[in-house]
Amino acid sequence: MNAAVGHSAVLLGLVGALVGIAVLGWGLARGKPGLLRAGQSYPWLVLLAAAAAVGAMEHALVTRDFSLAYVAQNDGLGTPLLFRITGMWSALQGSLLLWTLILAGYLAAVAWHFRRRATDPLVAWATLVGLAVAAFFFGLLLVGAADPFRTVVGAAPTNGPGPNPLLQDNPLVAFHPPMLYLGFVGFTVPFMFAVAALVTGRVGEGWLVETRRWTLFAWGFLTLGLVLGMFWSYEVLGWGGYWSWDPVENAALLPWLTGTAFLHSVMVQERRGMLRVWNLSLVLATFALTIFGTFLTRSGVLVSVHSFSTSSVGPVILAFFGAVLLIGVGLIVWRGEQLRSPGSIDSPLSREGAFLANNLAFGAFAFVILLGTVFPLLFEVLHHATVSVGAPYFDTMTAPLALTLLFLMAVAPALPWRKASASVLLHRLRWPAAAGVAAVVATSASGLHDVTAVAAFGLGAVVAVSALRQLALSFRQRGFRGLVGRVNGGMVVHLGVAIMAVAFAASAAYGQRGQLSLRPGQTARFDGHTITYLGTRTRSYPNRRALEAELRLDGGPVVSPAISVFSFGYEGIGTPAIDSGLTQDVYLTLDSSPVGHGPTVIGVVVQPLIAWLWIGGGVMGLGAALAAFPGRRRRPTAPASAPGGADALPEPALAVTGAD
């Protein structure tokens, strides 16, 4: 029953998307407004189909319909309800279903938002492209290995193993993947409009303005999804870290990097009409990289904690990725002549100069990560030998880029458009710089000498004060309305980045980790903390049995890191106990259970400022929301700030909306 509903729904989605493409294509070719209007109802049909498919899958999971292979593999009698529901995105097939649902949701939202402009060829083409992407994903769901509604051969089993233990250990699994997918899939919308702009030849700033908020929405969710992923890694995986340069983490970071570059360079195009090809390329790259990430995660070419089991969908996704790139680049080349812009950038020392440098740094960042992630594969193919590219490589290569980006974030908000004079800059940056110097001197005086970390603290302080200064200027002019809109929301995002940068640097440079071998009743000291081992006890949960170590930390309450054993022969997984505070986290793990009367091994990780990673991530999300909030409308012909002697002019608090 569930299988039949699910299969029909997926088929309906595929057919709906294909018919929608045909209707829109016919309407565009013949210039028939009626067909274009009719075409706008297909996204709703597609959404209905995706919702029905997801409904069938959730129904099967919740009611434990083990006749579906997916349910038999990812659900069990002992699985709690929450993890039965999240089971839908605990494995390859179901996660593609979630992706399809979110995509259909975006398409319907676009159709609703542009409902009065259904006959606009730009909107029609964008919808057509969106439906084509949807058709691909519905089609993928019908390919054998990716089919979530495949039934088991023979009699249905009476029980199943439940989701991967790591995915039924913490409720975060209900938030991290959906947020991440809202981010990934959201970048389909700017991609749709970019392709539509290229096809229709309306390659001016129109499509950028149309999709600005959509892009921001996707970016905000991708940011939150990534931060939640770090949080999940920290809370669940038991190694005390939050980012391991795992290929799949990298694959998720790549579209974030190009998307962030795009959010910045878009302002140069809106303001100066320049960088059209570059912006189109960034949108194309961002979308293509989300598909590439899907490929890396689902093809089984890479082994990582995230990768779904090996399957044959890899080549299909790779082919789609190739097609996206080919069509995108082809269209840009085809429109080459029209994309030329007469504008020019007067001086590197200007807001637009800083945006260019920002894009260069983000581009280099993305290149390093892409290269490092695929290099082992290429090396194996070309050289028939193994090489690992891991954290030491990424740390070494990205640290200078990250510091460069911090430096740009520190300086750029104070730079006027067109051209800055040194004296203006020195005047505007005096307080941010003072904060930075104070941070460096204070860190140095307190005996912390890691140069990279000290540089990050100093630059982080400059970024924060630079952003706060801009917000204060804007607040003084407009009150609370001065805190919304792109530039001011962006400054709040910068504040979040500064907080996270300091937390990254502090935890990376000044973390301490060790292992303690303790017998019951013994006490050990580690990095200023006392840890008393009281003993172990076993507890039973519906889906697992946990061996918990009882530890008294600093004479306070008892904390219990555990090793959980799930039924069905999964390997035991550790659950850390974390004493989290604003200055420091103490992270305890049960590394090996006692054998007979032998000692128990307790892992201890003490890291400063971890909590500020999550706070900074929250501030970034808040900033994205503020930036998407409708600010004041800008006159389209806002002149740039005066060139050269800008020191004689009062500084506009909102540099981008200076003409208001």
Next chain:
Amino acid sequence: MGETAEPAVAPVAPVARLARRGARRWRLGLVWLAMLVALGAALGYDAFASHRPQSLDQQVAAIANQVRCPSCEDETAAMSGTQTAAAVRATIRQRLLAGQRQAQIEAYLESRYGPGILLRPPAGGLSGLVWVLPVAAAVAALAGLAVAFRRWRPTTAAPLNDEERALLDQARRG
């Protein structure tokens, strides 16, 4: 443009204004000089102080950070709590105590666990590309940008005529 963000200069005689501006510039310059000196001193001290000899634990961690935990996915031997990682750390410690250098220990680990065990790709041979390519790409991009700026060399704008200057003054008075 609504209110001004920063206090506007009061209308004073041009000479006095220039003098005041000059004094302000001097002060600003001194402040920046002082900040640069303080920054240089602090960073110099950091660079000096961070070259203290490392403890054995720190040396073990520094090497273990470059080594994959043999039994895990994507974790370093320094980070992982598994027994295989503990064994790698113990090996590193023993060999450090026996007087071996980092390169020797890494060579041993590579011979014991295979070439994939080291997380830092070797700088020589084909794998050196992973280090060189980003640098080459960055240099090429910077060069491209330099060429672009050269091409964009600002065309000097014609000087303002009297009418435009009057308009500008009016705008400045707000």
